[in-house]
Structure formats: C-alpha cells, structure tokens
Amino acid sequence: MEIEELSTEQKIKHVQDTLFVMSGKWELPVLIAINAGNIRFKDLQRSVPNITTKVLSKELKDLEINKLVVRTIYNTSPVSIEYRVSPYCKSLKPLVDEMIKWGYNHRIEISK
C-alpha cells in the first residue's frame, strides 16, 4: 500500500479505522503501562492516573478483542491473571512514538 496513491476518501477511511480502535482516552495509556511492565490489574490501575476499576476492566477486554493484549490466567491459588502486549501490538510503536513526539511539541507550540 502506497500512501501517495490513495484517494482522500481512502486515507480518511484508514485514519478513521485507527481512530476507532485508538482514540479513546485510555487505550494507549493502558498499552503504554502494560508495555512498561505493569502486567497485573492492580499495578495497571496504579500506573495509569485517574482510571477507574470499571473502565480499566472494559479497556482490557476491548484490547484483547483487538488482539493487542493477551490475558493469561495462572491456576494458582488464588488464581492470578497477567496482561501482556501481544506481538501484534508492537505494530503500534511507530504510531505511538509519533504521538509522543507530536504531543510534546504541540504543548510548546501552543504556549508560544
């Protein structure tokens, strides 16, 4: 797929597909936190500022459906559950890096 060959409508469609998965307030913050090594629910809740239990639980389910997070249940007593980013999730790195850079620069630009 060559971006320059796409029509305006096709570009909009692909961007909207990405936004549909990624544009919520929490998907990327949760992924960044898991990727940083917070693999248990309690650690995640601590590392993502202001997220509620209910929202974090829903986000983790949605991220699993989108094949971005893998949930593993260990048959210990009590049962323990770990969340990890999937190999496919690594495909988001260039996008997330661009978002980090742009957000950083935009704050500087807007305060000029």
Added chain:
Amino acid sequence: MEIEELSTEQKIKHVQDTLFVMSGKWELPVLIAINAGNIRFKDLQRSVPNITTKVLSKELKDLEINKLVVRTIYNTSPVSIEYRVSPYCKSLKPLVDEMIKWGYNHRIEISK
C-alpha cells in the same frame, strides 16, 4: 526530547495531549480533506462523508485555535472564505501517515 528517556507517565501525558487535539471523529478527516485541496466550506462538506454543517463549522474553529488551519476572508461580494492547512499543520504528516498505515493493516489483521 528522546523518547526512550521518558518515564511511562511522561509518555502517557504526551500521548494524551495528542489525543486531546486529534482523537475526535472529525479533526483528521477535515485536515486531510483541506490538505487535498478542498478549501471552501461547501467542498469540505462534500468531501468529508457524513459530516454535518454544524459539526464542520465547529471543527474548523477548533482547528484554527490549535493553529492547524488558517481561515482567510476575501472582501469580494459576496465575501468568500478559504481554509488552508497552516505550515505548522505539516508537523502532523508523520503521525497521519502512521495512522493511515496502521488502520489499513489493522483491518487485514482483524479479519484473519
């Protein structure tokens, strides 16, 4: 700014700043359409599928506030108004390109 040196919290903050400006349903589609040469309101409304007059009008104002769009009023009769992406808006290209690529690939991945 080196991404690898940022803390998880800093990364999340910058991503959230980007999401705050860019995560709506319409900001990027409108920018892509202006960038493709649709510089009048009516052309924009035609080229962004399903956007309403009211929403397009609000989006254009927000994009102006965020220094991404420049509105020029020509003193013709009747007055004519043109919208163009700002030079600063070009800073979004790497991000938008990544979103186009990821959205394109994600549709393939999810349908596997």
